[in-house]
Amino acid sequence: MAYELSGTPEVEPGTSASARPSRRPHWNKVPEVTACFWIIKVLCTTVGETAADLLDEKAGLGLTGVSVLMSALLAVVLVVRFRTQAYRAGVYWLAVALSSVVGTLISDNLTDDMGVPLGTTTAVFAVLLVVVFVVWYRRERTLSLHSIDTPSREAYYWLAVLFAFALGTAGGDLVSERVDLGYWLSAVQCALAIAAVAIAHFALDLDAVWSFWIACILTRPLGASIGDYLSQPTGDGGLGFGTVVTSGVFLAVILGLVVYLAVTRKDVADPARVARQAA
Template sequence: MTDSRQQDISHIGAASGLQEAGVLARGGARARRVGVKVPEITAWFWVAKVLTTGMGETTSDFLVHHIDPVVALGLGGCGLAASLVLQFAVRRYVPWVYWLAVVMVSVFGTMAADAVHVVLGVPYLVSTVFFLVALSAVFLLWYRSEKTLSIHSVDTRCREVFYWIAVLVTFALGTATGDMTAYSLDLGYLASGVVFVAAIGVGTLWYWRGWLAAIPSFWFVYILTRPLGASFADWTAVSSDRGGLGWGTGPVSLGLAACIAAVVTYLSIAGKRNAARRFG
Protein backbone atom coordinates (compact mmCIF):
# COMPACT_ATOMS: atom_id res chain seq x y z
CA MET A 1 0.00 0.00 0.00
CA THR A 2 1.37 3.37 -0.98
CA ASP A 3 2.06 6.14 1.50
CA SER A 4 -0.50 8.43 -0.17
CA ARG A 5 -3.24 5.83 0.16
CA GLN A 6 -2.35 5.23 3.78
CA GLN A 7 -2.64 8.97 4.40
CA ASP A 8 -6.05 9.07 2.65
CA ILE A 9 -7.31 6.22 4.85
CA SER A 10 -5.99 7.96 7.95
CA HIS A 11 -7.75 11.20 6.98
CA ILE A 12 -11.01 9.37 6.34
CA GLY A 13 -10.76 7.56 9.69
CA ALA A 14 -10.02 10.80 11.53
CA ALA A 15 -12.94 12.54 9.84
CA SER A 16 -15.27 9.68 10.71
CA GLY A 17 -14.09 9.76 14.30
CA LEU A 18 -14.69 13.50 14.54
CA GLN A 19 -18.12 13.12 12.99
CA GLU A 20 -19.02 10.36 15.44
CA ALA A 21 -17.76 12.42 18.33
CA GLY A 22 -19.89 15.35 17.15
CA VAL A 23 -22.97 13.15 16.96
CA LEU A 24 -22.33 11.81 20.46
CA ALA A 25 -21.78 15.32 21.79
CA ARG A 26 -25.04 16.54 20.25
CA GLY A 27 -26.80 13.48 21.59
CA GLY A 28 -25.40 14.14 25.05
CA ALA A 29 -26.55 17.75 24.88
CA ARG A 30 -30.03 16.60 23.89
CA ALA A 31 -30.01 14.12 26.78
CA ARG A 32 -29.08 16.87 29.19
CA ARG A 33 -31.84 19.11 27.90
CA VAL A 34 -34.40 16.33 28.13
CA GLY A 35 -33.16 15.62 31.63
CA VAL A 36 -33.85 19.17 32.84
CA LYS A 37 -36.83 18.77 35.15
CA VAL A 38 -37.77 22.40 35.73
CA PRO A 39 -39.93 24.59 33.49
CA GLU A 40 -38.81 27.36 31.18
CA ILE A 41 -38.97 30.81 32.72
CA THR A 42 -41.91 32.46 30.97
CA ALA A 43 -44.73 34.75 32.07
CA TRP A 44 -46.82 31.64 32.80
CA PHE A 45 -44.10 30.39 35.16
CA TRP A 46 -44.44 33.53 37.27
CA VAL A 47 -48.24 33.39 37.16
CA ALA A 48 -48.18 29.80 38.44
CA LYS A 49 -45.54 30.68 41.04
CA VAL A 50 -47.60 33.54 42.53
CA LEU A 51 -50.77 31.41 42.55
CA THR A 52 -49.02 28.58 44.39
CA THR A 53 -47.61 30.95 46.99
CA GLY A 54 -51.04 32.37 47.69
CA MET A 55 -52.61 28.93 47.90
CA GLY A 56 -49.87 27.68 50.21
CA GLU A 57 -50.51 30.57 52.59
CA THR A 58 -54.28 30.24 52.84
CA THR A 59 -54.27 26.42 52.80
CA SER A 60 -51.78 26.35 55.65
CA ASP A 61 -53.88 28.81 57.65
CA PHE A 62 -57.04 26.80 56.95
CA LEU A 63 -55.49 23.52 58.08
CA VAL A 64 -53.89 24.77 61.29
CA HIS A 65 -57.12 26.50 62.35
CA HIS A 66 -59.44 23.60 61.57
CA ILE A 67 -57.42 20.62 62.78
CA ASP A 68 -54.72 20.11 65.38
CA PRO A 69 -51.65 22.13 64.29
CA VAL A 70 -49.31 19.19 64.96
CA VAL A 71 -51.48 16.94 62.80
CA ALA A 72 -51.63 19.65 60.13
CA LEU A 73 -47.84 19.94 60.12
CA GLY A 74 -47.51 16.17 59.86
CA LEU A 75 -49.94 16.02 56.95
CA GLY A 76 -48.08 18.85 55.24
CA GLY A 77 -44.78 17.06 55.69
CA CYS A 78 -46.19 13.79 54.33
CA GLY A 79 -47.69 15.57 51.35
CA LEU A 80 -44.38 17.30 50.65
CA ALA A 81 -42.42 14.05 50.92
CA ALA A 82 -44.82 12.21 48.58
CA SER A 83 -44.79 14.99 45.98
CA LEU A 84 -40.99 15.19 45.98
CA VAL A 85 -40.67 11.41 45.65
CA LEU A 86 -42.90 11.67 42.57
CA GLN A 87 -40.93 14.62 41.21
CA PHE A 88 -37.61 12.80 41.61
CA ALA A 89 -39.06 9.64 40.05
CA VAL A 90 -40.03 11.21 36.72
CA ARG A 91 -37.32 11.53 34.08
CA ARG A 92 -38.38 14.84 32.57
CA TYR A 93 -40.35 17.97 33.36
CA VAL A 94 -44.02 17.06 33.85
CA PRO A 95 -46.08 20.20 34.61
CA TRP A 96 -48.60 18.71 37.06
CA VAL A 97 -45.90 16.78 38.94
CA TYR A 98 -43.61 19.79 39.22
CA TRP A 99 -46.31 22.24 40.29
CA LEU A 100 -47.80 19.76 42.75
CA ALA A 101 -44.40 19.66 44.43
CA VAL A 102 -44.26 23.47 44.46
CA VAL A 103 -47.72 23.66 46.04
CA MET A 104 -46.71 21.23 48.78
CA VAL A 105 -43.47 23.13 49.35
CA SER A 106 -45.57 26.27 49.73
CA VAL A 107 -47.95 24.68 52.22
CA PHE A 108 -45.25 23.04 54.33
CA GLY A 109 -42.85 26.00 54.06
CA THR A 110 -45.59 28.28 55.39
CA MET A 111 -46.30 25.91 58.27
CA ALA A 112 -42.61 25.62 59.13
CA ALA A 113 -42.08 29.38 59.14
CA ASP A 114 -45.23 29.96 61.21
CA ALA A 115 -44.19 27.26 63.69
CA VAL A 116 -40.88 29.02 64.28
CA HIS A 117 -42.81 32.11 65.38
CA VAL A 118 -45.91 30.65 67.07
CA VAL A 119 -44.44 27.58 68.76
CA LEU A 120 -40.90 28.77 69.48
CA GLY A 121 -41.79 32.44 69.95
CA VAL A 122 -39.09 33.65 67.55
CA PRO A 123 -39.75 37.22 66.31
CA TYR A 124 -40.43 37.60 62.58
CA LEU A 125 -37.33 39.73 62.09
CA VAL A 126 -35.13 37.06 63.67
CA SER A 127 -36.72 34.25 61.65
CA THR A 128 -36.34 36.30 58.47
CA VAL A 129 -32.63 36.76 59.14
CA PHE A 130 -32.29 33.07 60.06
CA PHE A 131 -33.88 31.84 56.82
CA LEU A 132 -31.84 34.38 54.83
CA VAL A 133 -28.63 32.99 56.31
CA ALA A 134 -29.86 29.44 55.68
CA LEU A 135 -30.61 30.24 52.03
CA SER A 136 -27.20 31.87 51.61
CA ALA A 137 -25.59 28.71 52.96
CA VAL A 138 -27.58 26.55 50.52
CA PHE A 139 -26.56 28.75 47.60
CA LEU A 140 -22.93 28.69 48.71
CA LEU A 141 -22.84 24.89 48.96
CA TRP A 142 -24.71 24.54 45.67
CA TYR A 143 -22.30 26.84 43.84
CA ARG A 144 -19.18 25.26 45.35
CA SER A 145 -20.43 21.84 44.30
CA GLU A 146 -21.86 22.61 40.83
CA LYS A 147 -20.28 25.97 39.87
CA THR A 148 -23.67 27.38 38.87
CA LEU A 149 -27.01 28.36 40.42
CA SER A 150 -28.91 28.38 37.14
CA ILE A 151 -32.11 26.36 37.17
CA HIS A 152 -31.53 25.63 33.48
CA SER A 153 -28.65 23.41 34.58
CA VAL A 154 -30.78 21.25 36.90
CA ASP A 155 -30.03 18.10 34.91
CA THR A 156 -28.39 15.87 37.54
CA ARG A 157 -29.71 14.36 40.77
CA CYS A 158 -27.30 16.41 42.88
CA ARG A 159 -28.41 19.68 41.31
CA GLU A 160 -32.03 18.67 41.66
CA VAL A 161 -31.55 18.08 45.39
CA PHE A 162 -29.91 21.49 45.81
CA TYR A 163 -32.68 23.11 43.78
CA TRP A 164 -35.53 21.77 45.91
CA ILE A 165 -33.74 22.55 49.16
CA ALA A 166 -33.30 26.12 47.93
CA VAL A 167 -36.96 26.31 46.88
CA LEU A 168 -38.12 25.11 50.30
CA VAL A 169 -35.96 27.66 52.13
CA THR A 170 -37.09 30.49 49.81
CA PHE A 171 -40.71 29.75 50.70
CA ALA A 172 -39.92 29.78 54.41
CA LEU A 173 -37.94 33.01 53.99
CA GLY A 174 -40.73 34.60 51.97
CA THR A 175 -43.31 33.65 54.58
CA ALA A 176 -41.26 35.15 57.40
CA THR A 177 -40.58 38.29 55.36
CA GLY A 178 -44.25 38.78 54.52
CA ASP A 179 -45.28 38.32 58.16
CA MET A 180 -42.57 40.76 59.22
CA THR A 181 -43.85 43.52 56.95
CA ALA A 182 -47.50 42.83 57.76
CA TYR A 183 -47.15 42.48 61.54
CA SER A 184 -43.77 43.72 62.79
CA LEU A 185 -43.77 46.78 60.52
CA ASP A 186 -47.57 47.08 60.86
CA LEU A 187 -48.13 47.59 57.12
CA GLY A 188 -50.98 45.14 56.83
CA TYR A 189 -51.51 42.68 53.99
CA LEU A 190 -52.48 44.99 51.14
CA ALA A 191 -49.70 47.50 51.75
CA SER A 192 -47.21 44.65 52.12
CA GLY A 193 -48.27 43.27 48.74
CA VAL A 194 -47.77 46.67 47.14
CA VAL A 195 -44.30 46.93 48.70
CA PHE A 196 -43.29 43.57 47.23
CA VAL A 197 -44.68 44.53 43.81
CA ALA A 198 -42.47 47.63 43.92
CA ALA A 199 -39.43 45.60 45.05
CA ILE A 200 -39.92 43.11 42.20
CA GLY A 201 -40.24 46.04 39.79
CA VAL A 202 -36.92 47.43 41.02
CA GLY A 203 -35.21 44.07 40.58
CA THR A 204 -36.64 43.72 37.08
CA LEU A 205 -35.44 47.20 36.18
CA TRP A 206 -31.95 46.40 37.43
CA TYR A 207 -31.91 43.32 35.22
CA TRP A 208 -33.09 45.21 32.13
CA ARG A 209 -30.49 47.93 32.69
CA GLY A 210 -27.74 45.32 33.07
CA TRP A 211 -27.04 46.19 36.70
CA LEU A 212 -27.96 42.71 37.95
CA ALA A 213 -27.07 39.42 36.25
CA ALA A 214 -29.72 36.96 35.15
CA ILE A 215 -29.24 34.33 37.87
CA PRO A 216 -29.26 36.75 40.87
CA SER A 217 -32.23 38.52 39.28
CA PHE A 218 -34.14 35.28 39.00
CA TRP A 219 -33.61 34.27 42.62
CA PHE A 220 -34.32 37.81 43.87
CA VAL A 221 -37.70 37.80 42.15
CA TYR A 222 -38.33 34.15 43.05
CA ILE A 223 -37.93 34.90 46.75
CA LEU A 224 -40.16 37.99 46.64
CA THR A 225 -43.00 36.31 44.77
CA ARG A 226 -43.59 34.23 47.92
CA PRO A 227 -44.57 37.16 50.20
CA LEU A 228 -46.22 38.87 47.22
CA GLY A 229 -48.69 36.04 46.62
CA ALA A 230 -49.16 35.38 50.32
CA SER A 231 -49.87 39.02 51.13
CA PHE A 232 -52.64 39.38 48.54
CA ALA A 233 -54.07 35.94 49.40
CA ASP A 234 -54.22 36.89 53.09
CA TRP A 235 -55.78 40.23 52.20
CA THR A 236 -58.63 38.50 50.37
CA ALA A 237 -59.08 35.82 53.04
CA VAL A 238 -58.90 37.57 56.44
CA SER A 239 -61.79 39.42 58.01
CA SER A 240 -62.43 43.13 57.55
CA ASP A 241 -61.39 43.93 61.12
CA ARG A 242 -57.92 42.65 60.15
CA GLY A 243 -57.87 44.77 57.00
CA GLY A 244 -59.01 42.07 54.58
CA LEU A 245 -61.96 41.29 52.35
CA GLY A 246 -63.22 38.45 54.52
CA TRP A 247 -63.63 35.78 51.83
CA GLY A 248 -62.23 33.06 54.10
CA THR A 249 -59.17 30.83 53.81
CA GLY A 250 -61.17 27.84 52.54
CA PRO A 251 -62.88 29.56 49.57
CA VAL A 252 -59.69 31.45 48.64
CA SER A 253 -57.68 28.22 48.70
CA LEU A 254 -60.22 26.46 46.48
CA GLY A 255 -60.30 29.39 44.06
CA LEU A 256 -56.52 29.50 43.81
CA ALA A 257 -56.40 25.71 43.36
CA ALA A 258 -58.80 26.02 40.41
CA CYS A 259 -56.64 28.74 38.86
CA ILE A 260 -53.49 26.64 39.31
CA ALA A 261 -55.21 23.64 37.72
CA ALA A 262 -56.21 25.77 34.72
CA VAL A 263 -52.68 27.16 34.27
CA VAL A 264 -51.04 23.74 34.62
CA THR A 265 -53.51 22.23 32.13
CA TYR A 266 -52.64 24.96 29.65
CA LEU A 267 -48.92 24.40 30.18
CA SER A 268 -49.33 20.66 29.65
CA ILE A 269 -51.27 21.12 26.40
CA ALA A 270 -48.84 23.79 25.15
CA GLY A 271 -45.88 21.56 25.99
CA LYS A 272 -47.32 18.63 24.02
CA ARG A 273 -47.99 20.90 21.03
CA ASN A 274 -44.45 22.26 21.09
CA ALA A 275 -43.04 18.74 21.31
CA ALA A 276 -45.19 17.63 18.36
CA ARG A 277 -43.92 20.55 16.27
CA ARG A 278 -40.29 19.79 17.16
CA PHE A 279 -40.44 16.09 16.42
CA GLY A 280 -43.29 15.95 13.89
Protein backbone atom coordinates (compact mmCIF):
# COMPACT_ATOMS: atom_id res chain seq x y z
CA MET A 1 0.00 0.00 0.00
CA ALA A 2 1.44 3.38 -1.01
CA TYR A 3 1.15 6.59 0.98
CA GLU A 4 1.88 10.22 0.30
CA LEU A 5 3.82 12.13 2.94
CA SER A 6 1.32 14.95 3.13
CA GLY A 7 -1.82 13.34 1.85
CA THR A 8 -4.38 10.72 2.85
CA PRO A 9 -3.84 7.00 2.37
CA GLU A 10 -4.57 5.36 -0.94
CA VAL A 11 -7.19 2.61 -0.73
CA GLU A 12 -6.38 -0.80 -2.10
CA PRO A 13 -8.89 -2.31 -4.55
CA GLY A 14 -11.42 -4.49 -2.81
CA THR A 15 -11.18 -2.68 0.53
CA SER A 16 -14.54 -2.77 2.30
CA ALA A 17 -16.44 0.45 2.82
CA SER A 18 -16.04 0.22 6.59
CA ALA A 19 -12.26 0.03 6.21
CA ARG A 20 -12.02 3.01 3.89
CA PRO A 21 -10.99 6.40 5.29
CA SER A 22 -14.04 8.39 6.35
CA ARG A 23 -14.85 11.54 4.40
CA ARG A 24 -15.18 14.12 7.15
CA PRO A 25 -15.38 17.90 6.81
CA HIS A 26 -11.92 19.43 6.63
CA TRP A 27 -12.15 22.12 9.29
CA ASN A 28 -8.43 22.72 9.61
CA LYS A 29 -7.56 24.01 13.09
CA VAL A 30 -4.27 25.72 12.20
CA PRO A 31 -3.84 28.89 10.15
CA GLU A 32 -2.60 29.29 6.63
CA VAL A 33 1.19 29.63 6.54
CA THR A 34 1.62 33.18 5.27
CA ALA A 35 4.14 35.96 5.78
CA CYS A 36 2.02 37.19 8.70
CA PHE A 37 2.23 33.71 10.24
CA TRP A 38 6.02 33.80 10.28
CA ILE A 39 6.13 37.36 11.64
CA ILE A 40 3.91 36.43 14.59
CA LYS A 41 5.83 33.18 15.05
CA VAL A 42 9.16 35.01 15.42
CA LEU A 43 7.57 37.58 17.73
CA CYS A 44 6.18 34.75 19.89
CA THR A 45 9.61 33.14 20.14
CA THR A 46 11.09 36.49 21.17
CA VAL A 47 8.43 36.84 23.87
CA GLY A 48 9.12 33.26 24.90
CA GLU A 49 12.73 34.18 25.62
CA THR A 50 12.16 37.54 27.31
CA ALA A 51 9.02 36.51 29.21
CA ALA A 52 10.75 33.41 30.59
CA ASP A 53 13.63 35.60 31.81
CA LEU A 54 11.19 38.18 33.21
CA LEU A 55 9.12 35.62 35.10
CA ASP A 56 12.22 33.97 36.50
CA GLU A 57 13.50 37.35 37.71
CA LYS A 58 10.28 38.92 39.05
CA ALA A 59 7.87 36.15 40.08
CA GLY A 60 9.94 34.84 42.97
CA LEU A 61 8.88 31.27 42.21
CA GLY A 62 12.19 30.05 40.91
CA LEU A 63 12.71 28.44 37.53
CA THR A 64 10.85 25.27 38.50
CA GLY A 65 7.88 27.13 39.99
CA VAL A 66 7.52 29.35 36.93
CA SER A 67 7.75 26.28 34.69
CA VAL A 68 4.92 24.56 36.58
CA LEU A 69 2.75 27.69 36.44
CA MET A 70 3.26 28.29 32.72
CA SER A 71 2.78 24.61 31.91
CA ALA A 72 -0.56 24.69 33.75
CA LEU A 73 -1.63 27.77 31.78
CA LEU A 74 -0.62 26.07 28.53
CA ALA A 75 -2.63 22.97 29.48
CA VAL A 76 -5.73 25.11 30.11
CA VAL A 77 -5.38 26.91 26.77
CA LEU A 78 -4.88 23.63 24.92
CA VAL A 79 -8.03 22.22 26.52
CA VAL A 80 -9.90 25.22 25.13
CA ARG A 81 -8.20 24.64 21.76
CA PHE A 82 -9.33 21.02 21.63
CA ARG A 83 -12.91 21.98 22.50
CA THR A 84 -13.20 24.44 19.63
CA GLN A 85 -14.46 23.14 16.31
CA ALA A 86 -12.34 25.31 14.02
CA TYR A 87 -9.32 27.61 13.95
CA ARG A 88 -9.57 30.66 16.23
CA ALA A 89 -6.71 33.14 15.87
CA GLY A 90 -6.66 34.34 19.48
CA VAL A 91 -6.64 30.92 21.10
CA TYR A 92 -4.17 29.50 18.57
CA TRP A 93 -1.56 32.21 19.01
CA LEU A 94 -1.96 32.25 22.79
CA ALA A 95 -1.13 28.54 22.72
CA VAL A 96 1.90 29.22 20.50
CA ALA A 97 3.19 31.98 22.81
CA LEU A 98 2.77 29.80 25.90
CA SER A 99 4.40 26.84 24.11
CA SER A 100 7.37 29.08 23.39
CA VAL A 101 7.66 30.08 27.05
CA VAL A 102 7.25 26.49 28.30
CA GLY A 103 9.70 25.11 25.73
CA THR A 104 12.28 27.67 26.82
CA LEU A 105 11.70 26.90 30.50
CA ILE A 106 11.98 23.13 30.00
CA SER A 107 15.35 23.55 28.29
CA ASP A 108 16.55 26.07 30.89
CA ASN A 109 15.51 23.78 33.75
CA LEU A 110 17.49 20.90 32.33
CA THR A 111 20.64 22.93 31.72
CA ASP A 112 20.59 25.47 34.56
CA ASP A 113 18.97 23.56 37.43
CA MET A 114 19.87 19.97 36.61
CA GLY A 115 23.22 20.57 34.95
CA VAL A 116 22.44 18.56 31.81
CA PRO A 117 24.89 19.55 29.02
CA LEU A 118 23.42 21.47 26.10
CA GLY A 119 24.67 18.83 23.68
CA THR A 120 22.65 16.21 25.55
CA THR A 121 19.45 18.28 25.75
CA THR A 122 19.72 19.16 22.06
CA ALA A 123 20.08 15.49 21.12
CA VAL A 124 17.21 14.43 23.42
CA PHE A 125 14.78 17.02 22.06
CA ALA A 126 15.77 16.15 18.48
CA VAL A 127 15.03 12.48 19.15
CA LEU A 128 11.72 13.30 20.85
CA LEU A 129 10.67 15.45 17.89
CA VAL A 130 11.56 12.67 15.44
CA VAL A 131 9.58 10.17 17.56
CA VAL A 132 6.53 12.46 17.44
CA PHE A 133 6.76 12.68 13.64
CA VAL A 134 7.22 8.91 13.26
CA VAL A 135 4.27 8.04 15.51
CA TRP A 136 2.16 10.80 13.94
CA TYR A 137 2.80 9.46 10.45
CA ARG A 138 2.41 5.80 11.38
CA ARG A 139 -0.93 6.49 13.06
CA GLU A 140 -2.35 9.07 10.66
CA ARG A 141 -0.48 8.36 7.39
CA THR A 142 -0.06 12.09 6.91
CA LEU A 143 1.92 14.97 8.35
CA SER A 144 0.00 17.51 6.30
CA LEU A 145 -0.62 20.89 7.89
CA HIS A 146 -3.81 21.04 5.83
CA SER A 147 -5.42 18.19 7.74
CA ILE A 148 -5.09 19.08 11.43
CA ASP A 149 -8.76 18.27 11.79
CA THR A 150 -8.98 15.52 14.44
CA PRO A 151 -8.06 15.51 18.15
CA SER A 152 -5.23 13.02 17.59
CA ARG A 153 -3.66 15.05 14.77
CA GLU A 154 -3.96 18.20 16.84
CA ALA A 155 -2.27 16.46 19.77
CA TYR A 156 0.66 15.42 17.58
CA TYR A 157 0.84 18.93 16.14
CA TRP A 158 1.13 20.61 19.57
CA LEU A 159 3.63 18.05 20.83
CA ALA A 160 5.73 18.81 17.76
CA VAL A 161 5.40 22.57 18.37
CA LEU A 162 6.50 22.21 22.00
CA PHE A 163 9.49 20.00 21.20
CA ALA A 164 10.44 22.25 18.28
CA PHE A 165 10.60 25.21 20.67
CA ALA A 166 12.61 23.21 23.21
CA LEU A 167 14.97 21.95 20.50
CA GLY A 168 15.38 25.45 19.10
CA THR A 169 16.21 26.74 22.59
CA ALA A 170 18.77 24.04 23.38
CA GLY A 171 20.27 24.00 19.89
CA GLY A 172 20.45 27.77 19.69
CA ASP A 173 22.14 28.00 23.09
CA LEU A 174 24.56 25.26 22.07
CA VAL A 175 25.57 27.08 18.89
CA SER A 176 25.88 30.37 20.77
CA GLU A 177 28.11 28.68 23.33
CA ARG A 178 30.35 27.09 20.71
CA VAL A 179 30.43 30.04 18.31
CA ASP A 180 30.30 33.30 20.24
CA LEU A 181 28.93 35.65 17.60
CA GLY A 182 26.97 37.97 19.84
CA TYR A 183 23.23 38.57 19.77
CA TRP A 184 23.03 40.59 16.56
CA LEU A 185 25.21 38.31 14.44
CA SER A 186 23.43 35.23 15.86
CA ALA A 187 20.12 36.68 14.68
CA VAL A 188 21.57 37.30 11.22
CA GLN A 189 22.92 33.75 11.11
CA CYS A 190 19.50 32.28 11.99
CA ALA A 191 17.76 34.53 9.45
CA LEU A 192 20.12 33.35 6.73
CA ALA A 193 19.48 29.72 7.68
CA ILE A 194 15.71 30.28 7.41
CA ALA A 195 16.23 31.99 4.05
CA ALA A 196 18.19 28.94 2.88
CA VAL A 197 15.27 26.68 3.87
CA ALA A 198 12.87 28.92 1.95
CA ILE A 199 15.09 28.79 -1.14
CA ALA A 200 15.34 25.01 -0.84
CA HIS A 201 11.56 24.78 -0.68
CA PHE A 202 10.63 27.17 -3.47
CA ALA A 203 13.58 26.61 -5.82
CA LEU A 204 14.68 23.05 -5.08
CA ASP A 205 11.29 21.54 -4.17
CA LEU A 206 12.13 20.63 -0.57
CA ASP A 207 9.00 19.03 0.91
CA ALA A 208 6.62 21.60 2.41
CA VAL A 209 6.16 19.66 5.66
CA TRP A 210 9.88 19.42 6.41
CA SER A 211 10.48 22.99 5.27
CA PHE A 212 7.85 24.18 7.73
CA TRP A 213 9.19 22.29 10.74
CA ILE A 214 12.85 23.11 10.04
CA ALA A 215 11.91 26.79 9.81
CA CYS A 216 9.88 26.47 13.03
CA ILE A 217 12.92 25.14 14.88
CA LEU A 218 15.12 27.92 13.49
CA THR A 219 12.68 30.69 14.44
CA ARG A 220 13.31 29.88 18.11
CA PRO A 221 17.02 30.88 18.19
CA LEU A 222 16.21 33.78 15.84
CA GLY A 223 13.58 35.15 18.21
CA ALA A 224 15.79 34.51 21.24
CA SER A 225 18.71 36.39 19.68
CA ILE A 226 16.46 39.34 18.83
CA GLY A 227 14.98 39.34 22.34
CA ASP A 228 18.38 39.15 24.02
CA TYR A 229 19.81 41.86 21.76
CA LEU A 230 17.00 44.23 22.71
CA SER A 231 16.70 43.36 26.40
CA GLN A 232 20.23 42.64 27.65
CA PRO A 233 22.47 45.40 29.08
CA THR A 234 24.72 47.30 26.71
CA GLY A 235 27.75 45.96 28.52
CA ASP A 236 26.70 42.44 27.52
CA GLY A 237 26.20 43.34 23.87
CA GLY A 238 22.50 44.28 24.03
CA LEU A 239 20.58 47.52 23.68
CA GLY A 240 19.53 47.62 27.33
CA PHE A 241 15.75 47.98 26.93
CA GLY A 242 15.14 45.32 29.58
CA THR A 243 12.82 42.31 29.61
CA VAL A 244 9.75 44.31 30.73
CA VAL A 245 9.86 46.81 27.86
CA THR A 246 10.87 44.22 25.25
CA SER A 247 8.16 41.75 26.30
CA GLY A 248 5.52 44.49 26.48
CA VAL A 249 6.29 45.92 23.04
CA PHE A 250 6.36 42.54 21.35
CA LEU A 251 3.17 41.41 23.08
CA ALA A 252 1.44 44.58 21.89
CA VAL A 253 2.54 43.94 18.29
CA ILE A 254 1.42 40.31 18.50
CA LEU A 255 -1.96 41.38 19.90
CA GLY A 256 -2.43 43.90 17.10
CA LEU A 257 -1.63 41.35 14.40
CA VAL A 258 -3.83 38.66 15.96
CA VAL A 259 -6.77 41.07 16.22
CA TYR A 260 -6.23 41.98 12.57
CA LEU A 261 -6.29 38.31 11.56
CA ALA A 262 -9.32 37.58 13.74
CA VAL A 263 -11.25 40.41 12.07
CA THR A 264 -10.12 39.90 8.47
CA ARG A 265 -9.80 36.07 8.66
CA LYS A 266 -7.07 36.28 6.03
CA ASP A 267 -5.30 33.27 7.54
CA VAL A 268 -8.36 31.00 7.61
CA ALA A 269 -8.03 28.14 5.13
CA ASP A 270 -10.74 27.66 2.52
CA PRO A 271 -12.38 24.28 3.38
CA ALA A 272 -12.77 23.28 -0.28
CA ARG A 273 -9.09 23.94 -1.03
CA VAL A 274 -8.00 22.20 2.16
CA ALA A 275 -10.02 19.14 1.12
CA ARG A 276 -8.28 19.11 -2.28
CA GLN A 277 -4.80 19.47 -0.71
CA ALA A 278 -5.47 16.77 1.87
CA ALA A 279 -6.94 14.37 -0.71
